[in-house]
Amino acid sequence: MKIAVLGAMPExxxxxxEKLQTKKIKYANNTxxxxxxxxxxxxxxxxxxxxxxxxxxxxxxxxxFKAEILLFTGVAGALDENLKIGDMFYAKSLVxxxxxxxxxxxxxxxxxxxEHFYFADKNLxxxxxxxxxxxxxxxxxxxxxxxxQFISDEDKKNWIKKEFNADVVEMExxxxxxxxxxxxxxxxxxxxxxxxxxxxxxxxxxKFVIESAEKSAIFVLKMIENI
Ligand code: SAH
Numbered sequence: 001m002k003i004a005v006l007g008a009m010p011e012x013x014x015x016x017x018e019k020l021q022t023k024k025i026k027y028a029n030n031t032x033x034x035x036x037x038x039x040x041x042x043x044x045x046x047x048x049x050x051x052x053x054x055x056x057x058x059x060x061x062x063x064x065f066k067a068e069i070l071l072f073t074g075v076a077g078a079l080d081e082n083l084k085i086g087d088m089f090y091a092k093s094l095v096x097x098x099x100x101x102x103x104x105x106x107x108x109x110x111x112x113x114x115e116h117f118y119f120a121d122k123n124l125x126x127x128x129x130x131x132x133x134x135x136x137x138x139x140x141x142x143x144x145x146x147x148x149q150f151i152s153d154e155d156k157k158n159w160i161k162k163e164f165n166a167d168v169v170e171m172e173x174x175x176x177x178x179x180x181x182x183x184x185x186x187x188x189x190x191x192x193x194x195x196x197x198x199x200x201x202x203x204x205x206x207k208f209v210i211e212s213a214e215k216s217a218i219f220v221l222k223m224i225e226n227i
Contacts, residue, residue: 077197
């Protein structure tokens with residue numbers, strides 16, 4: 001099977017590139033890394049931050065490199081106070097928190113003729129849960145809210161949490177979900193918590209990004225062994 005493994009930042013795919021021998025292909029102002037792993041062809045890339053960049057990379061991985069499933073690995077801010085830095089979280093569903101067409105009577109995050117919440121693939125979730133059980137790792141799950149903003153503010157954090165009943169905030173998941181859903185590609189979005197998205201979240205982010213990014217990436221590699 002051809003599997004896309006996408007991150008947003010270099011830190012999020014570095015642990016994979018250190019473990020795997022890859023062939024580099026430059027395309028669309030980005031680099032795509034090709035390799036084989038456990039009978040699968042793997043395409044790895046980091047998209048650069050945000051919904052637009054991640055949509056572009058996901059589309060390229062599917063349309064040009066013919067990925068059949070997509071796994072996203074990265075870090076995120078926790079909205080739910082039960083989630084701690086380093087915890088692993090996957091999305092059951094995802095929404096764009098910065099979409100505002102409320103002037104037309106639509107709820108936040110809603111775009112006509114588009115999905116409001118995107119749902120991750122149930123089979124990939126099952127594989128992730130089985131992988132976690134084997135490794136004795138606890139996986140948390142729930143709703144991811146994505147937007148083109150680094151959230152480091154208590155009011156904004158609480159608004160997103162309440163408005164979307166979201167557990168985690170980041171900047172790429174929902175856009176990747178939108179691409180995959182539109183192109184009928186099963187997807188799974190995994191995040192390790194790097195910060196709590198409140199005041200001065202950028203300090204925790206800087207301190208924990210590498211550690212959390214590695215945790216997520218290594219898990220995705222283990223997951224591939226079970227696909
Ligand atoms: N250090 C980078 C910016 C990182 S933005 C720079 O200087 O350019 C944060 C990245 O981690 C995004 O890819 C996002 O998906 C995720 N993330 C982690 N914590 C987040 C938070 N509190 N709010 C939004 N995104 C967060």
